[in-house]
Amino acid sequence: MTLTGKMLIGRQPLCGTREAIRAINPATHTPMEPAYAGGERQQVEQACALAWAAFDSYRETTLADRATFLDTIAERIEALGDELIERASAETGLPRPRIQGERARTCGQLRTFARCVRAGEWLDVRVDTAQPERQPMARPDLRQRHIPLGPVAVFGASNFPLAFSVAGGDTASALAAGCPVIVKAHGAHPGTSELVGRAVAQAVNDCGLPEGVFSLLYGSGHEVGITLVSDPRIKAVGFTGSRSGGMALTQAAQARPEPIPVYAEMSSINPVYLFPAALHARGEALAQGFVASLTQGAGQFCTNPGLVIAVQGAALDRFVNRVSELLPRSPAQTMLTAGIFSAYAEGVEALTRHARLVAQGQAAQGPNQGQAHLFLASADAFLGNAHLQAEVFGATSLVVACADEEQVRRVSEHLEGQLTATLHLDEDDLVPARTLLPVLERKAGRLLVNGWPTGVEVCDAMVHGGPFPATSDSRSTSVGTAAILRFLRPVCYQDFPDSLLPTALQHSNPLLLRRLLDGQREA
């Protein structure tokens, strides 16, 4: 497939008119063809008009048809074959096997949402039947279902060129909910975005859906993004990226005449707790597991373990020493973009001013290669210095040595909101772990025991979310089937004749849903 450098306004490929972006292979620092000219206001509005025109019909597609559409997107992405793997790997510096795994995850995610759509639980159908004889007042017939919010703007992420970009989690869950999607492609992988965008547009066409169900935009500055989020036809936003980027979109969304929800996944340092018995019994394994998790994918995961918290003592010293032996064997890795690499270097530099550097990975051998770092600070220092809690996106972590369990608790209460918190514990650690748990529940969206936070399963029970600033809205997850709930709102139908009710609410329950009927869940 020849890349065209064009946006997709519905089914129409269209060349932007503004400054172009161009992918740069971060491993070689070489610009790649073609150029992707940025969209202008009028093209954004055209995409919004198409999305709006598509909304009422797309949202009433049958569950089966919508599920088939999601399955078709997965097939179309798979049909892109090796070209997608090559391009994504070249644009991101991520190795081929990683991209292959991410493609499997992306397509699996689309199929998981297809199953979720078919099951229909997300409609949350509730029926309270009429009680005409009730005193002092008759009760009307009341029926609730959920409908989608409207067209959704999705901003692709740099670190998941497939799983959190054009046809990634936000897009899949919004389409599953019945929302048309307009994607603003991430500037770091425009070619990957075009390939996937064309696959989605083909699926729209294959399934006979209105073209406005999907559009793909490019833009080098903020104009396209802010215009998109400010357009009255856009009703929600999905974003994965930096705290400043997420906050800018949230502010734009709040400043609209009609404010809209923004689901921004932003910043997390993912504390890892090493409890005494576990640290004593298996410090070596913990050190190895930690280094593997820290350096995976050059540390470019929102769930990267950026903070280690433990009570000081010989066992913690041995752990730090062992990590200090392992880390220097860890090769520097190409980061996603020059910008991310320089931000990482700045973050490391800032930490150097506030904490003690105890180990480094191998030095860079080429452009944009990030070197792993381990820092150490006392709990007192951590409690007194907000800089030590700033996310450094990359393979850098900070060990916070606490005087005792009470200080572990104080450090924990001091933390900002997180995506994850991890507890390494043995049987003898259960009491202090249980004491700490309420704090961690308040701080994070996912709690792990004896694992590592990198690696996010796409399933029903996953929560990839958490209190601010991990996300802008802790009431939701951006990974897993519960992500569909972000793009829905309830509507109640009172005393409707059956012929006017949506299928999901009709008396005969044609979709065979397990409704909440007069206070009882149907079997």
Added chain:
Amino acid sequence: MTLTGKMLIGRQPLCGTREAIRAINPATHTPMEPAYAGGERQQVEQACALAWAAFDSYRETTLADRATFLDTIAERIEALGDELIERASAETGLPRPRIQGERARTCGQLRTFARCVRAGEWLDVRVDTAQPERQPMARPDLRQRHIPLGPVAVFGASNFPLAFSVAGGDTASALAAGCPVIVKAHGAHPGTSELVGRAVAQAVNDCGLPEGVFSLLYGSGHEVGITLVSDPRIKAVGFTGSRSGGMALTQAAQARPEPIPVYAEMSSINPVYLFPAALHARGEALAQGFVASLTQGAGQFCTNPGLVIAVQGAALDRFVNRVSELLPRSPAQTMLTAGIFSAYAEGVEALTRHARLVAQGQAAQGPNQGQAHLFLASADAFLGNAHLQAEVFGATSLVVACADEEQVRRVSEHLEGQLTATLHLDEDDLVPARTLLPVLERKAGRLLVNGWPTGVEVCDAMVHGGPFPATSDSRSTSVGTAAILRFLRPVCYQDFPDSLLPTALQHSNPLLLRRLLDGQREA
């Protein structure tokens, strides 16, 4: 019970230090004893500290204990007996039977949430069991439940001194979710608030709960409210009132270092559509029903029918004429406060400048009595003048006469978000109604056929919510059991030993919940 004029900081009655508010009987314009001195910053912070201290233990009360607490509040309110009815009626000008009905609704609402808590569906338990053999990677054991957001600030409403005030819908749903509640009493009914607040505090005590589960504050200006919403220990806000009040709280909540959700129910004019066949067949009954709904409770309902939309012609003329005959028989009614009365007078005055006054109710016989009004405007005027869409809180409505069904649609698309939309239709109206329905679904939270929007059932299927500016968050309802979902967030537990899991997630399913287990809903 002697009213004390004191706030409740946990179980401690405390006198404020700031300017006092005093109830004024709106029917006689007479100030009532006692004075309620406003709280200062330090007292607000004390309430927040107690709420925060109570949170971790209150949120882990058993479902049975929490339900008993809600039931106990209802009992304690009923035990207040006639004193509550007398005081509420005197403070609001609302007749005794209305207050008695509202008390029944308030207590019924608390008991409905008790049932909802016991059923435990709101925990939304999802379990994905481990697949250690899965290729290419093992799947961990993942379990999700919902936990409460944290302490909630509730702002009492003027027009429901019981059902939407101290122990009203927001408080009941937040307590049901496991959130401590701090209520800022509405200044118009401080005595009613004290009586109910003391009933809640007694229930806290009866049930052996930490005192910080409930506090009650007074304040004449914005200081208490803004301090409360800005306190880092407050994690969500419930509000029912004016658009400007709701927006001010939303902005304060967004400006915090950690922004929090605000559920503000604000402004709605609740369009009523009169379709041709229904209007032709039963214009007389529609006119009678409309006048009854319009004038009920002096029109002081957020679901008051403030807009009537129909195609022009003889049938609509007959309807308007008949309403113009009925309305002058409708007595003026005492409004809730002098402020609401003067805002109503201003709203009517503004409408007089933009639309044609066609009928009025009887003139006022005493202070603060609101007179009903009916206005008429063409669809062209309505489409061209945003003033005609401003809510006039009281018994005033505007009839918009449209040239044809297409103009009905354009007027509908032009509407802001609404709590309700009502369709009066007969068999022959089903085709145009079906055409309009998608627009109305996008505009409103509840759609009614052949009823009147005043009257909001507390049940599972109710939606009292809707797109902005009806509310600040269309993804939720403030009435009905689904209101509990506003105060919850999901947390995922990965590979937890059973002994560390919360009861709801333990392997043996001790709460007998119908979990989503490996993708299947348990029977």
